[in-house]
Amino acid sequence: MTKLQNRRNILKGMIGGTAVTVGLPFLDVFLNANGTAIAQTGAALPTVFGTWLQYLGFNPGRWIPDRAGKGYNNNIELKVFDPFKERMNIVSGANYFLDGRPVETHRTGAQIATLGGIPTGRDSGPSVDSIIADSIGTRTRFRSIEVSLMGDRRSYSKRAGAAVNPSEPSPDALYKRIFGPEFQDPNAGEFTPDAKVVAKRSVLSAVADQRHAIMGQLGASDRARLDEYFTSVRQIENQLAMKLEKPAPLPACHVPGAKQEAQPGEEVAQVSTNTKLFADLLANAVACGQTRVFNVFMDAQGARKPGSTNGWHGYTHEEPIDEKLGYQKEVTWFILWANQVCAEFLTTLQNQKEGAGSVLDRTLILWQTDHGYARTHTMDNLPVITIGNAGGRFKTGMHIPFSGDPATRMGLTVMQGFGVSMSTWGSLSNQTQKPVTEILA
Amino acid sequence: MEARTLRWILGAGVAGVSLFIQAASANALESRSYVVSYFSQQLNSRDGDCPGGVNPDDQAGQYAVILQGLGYKPDEVKAMMAEWAKGGDGEDRINAIVNARAIIDGQQVNAYTHPEATKDPGLKFVTSKVGYGFNLDGKDGEVSFTDPQTGEKGVDNMLSRAIGCNQNFRGSWDAPSAYGEWIWVQLKDSQPAWLITITGEDIDKDGPVTIRLTRALEYLKSNLDGSPRHFMTYRIDPDPRSHNEFKAEIKDGELKITEHKPLSLLWNALSSPVLNLKNTHLRLKMLKGDTLDGLVGGYQPWTEIYFAFSHNGIVGDRPGLYYAMKKAADADPDPKTGMNMSISTAYRLTAVPAFVVESPHLRYQSAEVK
Structure with missing residues (x-):
């Protein structure tokens, strides 16, 4: 009798004197009792890192929780996150520091949030997600996946230098990218290496010697540039190599059906519809082992209501503060809407069940913004939020007031939590050596 | 050391160190220095001050x-x-x-x-009779304001009439305009700060003083909550284009310029490359906690204001603002065309105490505004 203990079980036999093999589909017996790890190896389901970068901040006095530490109550603009409160951390009072450098409205804050400082020219260090992806994302088909909710390709996910990881604005296109012909179902019984992948890998191998030879002929600056380029090439090689192995089975992986997207754009209905589709695709991409890092960018500036021609950003500058309410009404509508969209995104990750847990259980999402108060585009008293504990790597349920500390502390914290060996991150006044130890498990 | 009370002495004997030095001697001079902690066009927007409502606001x-x-x-x-x-x-x-x-x-x-x-879209003008500023021409005309703080009549602030019906510029003393706050927030941590140094025999008493307005080599230092930090040290930029000195007086806790010369301070392309004022007026209340709060006004070249508006999409209809300022301009007629090239303005200015150090290598000189 064949013993079922190896995830690569195959049935072997002979037909007419010829050896044949038949692969088996993934069975529950391969999982542990809780469905949280692969029984054969005992390995925990891998952790996942996500970012949610949303422009235009919140209203002062309407988002900071009522008390520090555990047991806080969400303020009005974050009430929609109540179902996730125990799995969130909210940092208030964080700052972005300009150090006398010219500010490029919106972009500078986002750069500090993602890169740890303001880059000079086009070159910069890698973004937080890229650094983490280098740690946890090298054995997945996609090192990271970037999506933009507002119909464009803008992205703050960068490798070192000037290499931006552009966002995908279309759920349809993302579906085809992830679950199109090149998708290898980890639970499929049969595994056939893609001939195209074999060919691509052969091409890269064939030029390897020449690559090394060229490096020897260059000056330091060019060598650095080529080294960065070849890092990307090596990443491709690794991914191709991985595609030639049968992927580990993942019981929660179900290929989602194609769904009708809304035309990518800035109208709130379009954004809401497509964010749900993106959430479903990313949840399934994670469940199917296609990526462990994703980035969601809500540019927000052009977001507008149906039939309206003025957008969120326009209102931040032009809308008077309502004297009775004490805040800008239209702007506040957009803040609440965006938070609702984000909460629905989280719900989708939570509903993507994996045994007794969910994709959200092994994920940590770092929520950041460009400005504290959009009306005047401030760079202080910024909110930074984390959602999820990445399989227990982070403690949650806390409001952590900063006293004007650099927001980069949270970037450093999550990098350390994901196992990145880094003691200092950021530049000039945005540099920090001080992770938020309260949330590191 | 002579019988003096010295406060915040940074370095006795170092040439050009200008600090809070209070002198008991009648012949000794004391100086107090400040760093500008807010600066923006001052309007006095009120419901109904734009006929038929404000200009299209989006x-x-x-x-x-x-x-x-x-x-x-x-x-x-x-x-x-x-x-x-x-x-x-x-x-x-x-x-x-x-x-x-x-x-x-x-x-x-x-x-x-x-x-x-382009075609002039004919933006609306503020019609209110109450507005902040100074009587720059000594007249009380049909378009003059009465200042709500001082009660002074004949106040000239035509810039506030020209831009005040655009939502982004609308603001009051207690609720600054979105544009003004936005500009300030963008610049405060990135452009060199402006400095004020008052020198006189006894700055706590009424009497004549000298006031210097200069630019620093450093940007405004802030506390971690974003508020301006007091008693930080700034070095004066040796560039003479930002060196200004005026005779002034202190009366009833208010500092006023008595010599209405031009003012020139290098600024920023986001606001205006240079703040150039003619017939400069200034009134600053010397408040508890050694802070200053008040207005600076004068005639400003309106094309320099437009320079900032022209590349700034958030101000509203830019060519419309160009025409509005052109029509409202009230000084400096061009000798050939007769067109007024300057417009009366008033800027809110607040400042907090600071240490100001002159470079020992470069002699201080007043700017000549041409």
């Missing part, structure tokens, strides 16, 4: 008016605005039409670079 509203002005029919404008609202290529197409609506020699050109080559 980009779409302006676009619709502009497209009609370009000859598009109402149904065409509606369709174009729907296309614009969808974003993407359609938005780019309409933006291109609006941006290149200026015509020179039959060629479409950028409307913001060439505002004269």
